[in-house]
Amino acid sequence: MALILTKAGLAALVEAEESGTKLQATHMALGDGNGSVPEHTTSSPSLINEVWRGALQSITINEQGDSDAGKQVVFEAHVPINAGGWYIREAALYAGDVLLAIGTHPVMWKPAPEEPTKMEHVIKAPVAFGNAGAVSLIVDPTVVLASQEFVNKQLAEHNGSHDAHPYLKKLLNEHTHTWSVITGKPSVFPPAGHTHTPDQVGLGNLPNTKSDSVTSTSSNSLATSKAVKIAYDEGKQALDLAGQKAASNHNHNSVYATKTHTHTPAQVGLGNLPNSKSSSVSSTSENALSTSKATKTAYDRATQALNAANTKAASNHNHDSRYYTESEVRSRIADSKIHGGIELFSGSVNSSGRPIDEKTGQPDLRYGVCDGRTYASPDGRNVSTPNMRDRFAVGAGGKYSVGSKGGADKVSPTISTTASHHHVIAYETGNDLSGSTYHNFNSRNTGDYDDGTRHTGGSQAHENRPPYIGVFYIKYL
Template sequence: MNQTYYTILTQKGVALLDNATSQGIPLKITQMAVGDGNGNITTPDATQTKLVHEVRRAAIDKLFVDNENPCQIIAEQVIPETDGGWFIHEIGLFDDRDNLIAVGNYPATYKPNFIEDSSRTQVIRMEFIVDNTEAIELKNETIEVFAARKYIEPRADATQTTATQKYVNDTITAKITAHEKSTNHPDATTSAKGFVQLNSAINSKLETQAATPRAVKKVYDKAVKRAGDTMTGQLTLSNKGLKINNANNDSMTLMTLNDCYSHVFYNAKTNTSARKLDYDSTENIWRFQNVKDVTINDKPVLKAGDYGIGSKGGAPLSNANDILLTGFYGTDTYKRPGLPDLGYDNYYSTLAVYGSGNQFCGHVEQLYVPTLNGPRVFGRSVFNFTDKMKWIESITEANINRFLTPVGAILKWPGIVPPAGYFNCNGAMFDIEKYPKLALLFPLGKLPKLKPNPDWIEDQPFIYIVEAK
């Protein structure tokens, strides 16, 4: 169809008209609806059951047969000045059971309401063809169309009828003709006065149409406010981020990348950029990047050298007895033994200090691990920064020989598997020739069967062991 604006019967409308023909029961068309097409001129589709976006529906004010074309039905509806504030891009006719009988598109027309400066009453007209009509009869402003294939009985209310579109068109044409005889108004341009069409679009590049107050309001609502204005809407970052310039030409940019939100610092002197703080929404983790010191609530939580154990920039550990501030420390030379109590065989060591409760009340835990001739593990508690417990070495597979008693002595081992060189005291047999020293105590070659006292069992499981020699 080459015609731009037109009306068609829907598939439902055709079926109902055929049914009216076969049953002899006139179809009652009672309502007209208008819609804005979601901002676009629509293309009528016979499969439609509703408008694309309906904005108003009301009773038909008049339905009649065109005097010049007996196969053409004309429906009219008056939209009062109190209704409006939207564009009309589509129209539709419904029967008394809300079935869409006919649908059409409509030249873009803005219908203002009474609160706008240009409010007006508007008549909407819709025309459609009924094929093979044999007889048409007018009865008290009500039309009954008896067709060979289709029957239509429109609804009319004499109290709500208005001038026909033909009368309106003839009157307007006469007025325009008279006006044109007095003066000829050309179209307006950017350099000359004249007629101009209004347009509420805010993305148009036309220079022959004028913006409506509605378009101006849309632009104002979307515009970035001036310096000093208060922004009340949501600020959305573009893929380039939000850049904050400093007076010395440095800058900080807030950026988003995939699932991360980053603070990127630009150094104007070195012309380099570096990420300083990232938030990973997938892992729900904040990460400091390329930062030496971090302070939260005026308390340092990260210092240069923390986690830098063994490096020249690491926090030096000269004496584990004196370091009570929470953090991680390490030695990197024999000139700085970590724990002087052990002499000079414990350099290349690490110290971890943990605050228990409020560390500023002086309660901390220390864990010291020398790696030379080890590793060995020492720990102690410190109260009020003065009451220091002695260092206590923990038993490990590497240092268990330091704590051994004579062969046959039974030891308590934290775990369920004995260390290398030891038997579990579970009553099992052993080879007396292979382990002669143990056989002196247990000549039958059978280990004692010992179970932990239930009163001793805590969170850490343990077993009893004996050295296998």
């Protein structure tokens, strides 16, 4: 998107240069064009249908955006989340009541505040100025809207400054307490030399002396209440399960130390039978129980894999800037086209000769139908088109040059274009035959044409075109 300087804006710029003052840019306005993309010119007095106006947020000079018209200045405004429910098709810049620049904006929907896709939108409008130094920005702090990103950045810079909150530092430096108002002080001050045991200090209050882990084997740290509760809950669950097994399967009152007896694996517990336990983390056996060692090994490896995956995701999967919006995709496709190229188009065109996009229903200002008219391109150039209505195209470069015309819908035959041919005339002697069918040698001069050779065809034109279908030729401006 690039705005064009209006006549009023140009006059204001000239006045600023002559007076040595700066042009005071103040606001940006957006419009929906009343449902279609307008074609603004330097004489446009205003937007077709203004839907929003706000103070400019910033103004910068694009060092890479110089053009024949001069330096390119980028004006930026933030459309807040609580504004929306309309399309953006046009934009304008104002210096107070003076319309500085105006132009079209890529068609975009600004969601209403109540929509789930509501968003804050940043509008950047570049304008080419002959003297970029004559443009300045007037910002009213009471009306300029700061984005959340801007607020966070300003707050971080403020809190990181050594000069932040000087009044608080001054109060802290000047503030004092008398000994009499301090509570909980020792009876002797300064206290006499003394020592503290770990019990008095509390190991839990020392760095690196407490742990929530239930798998740690360190003897230099204390288990927290959280770790103790995890261990207690696991132990209680195991005890309850063991109690259920003992109550249902281990009644030995009648056989204890009196008779030889046997136990089933369910009564004894598989963990107590030979070859029924394993520390392997790769075994697929259904007849062995995993030991705590195997469980811990599997847990440690899973934790290690999770940490590695999280590290990779954090360092390698930032996709914030790796996708394109629909407008960016359209822009990149448009950049691959050659200006002046002619394409076939089977849709409809408006009275201005602009093809209508079948998806958006809006005229595409990058094209003009080839009907002999001259069109204004989006970048301000005037581009002429050949009149290709009712014409077949032929490849140029040999017998045909670009722009040459010829041919006709229908042609009429002429004697000079008719192929040379003969008529056979039969002669008869005697005068016993009459009529126009035979030539009577005695009654006619032999140089005369026979009656039958005098009839000629009509001069009606005949079709000169191959089978066809009509489509528009449109030129990429």
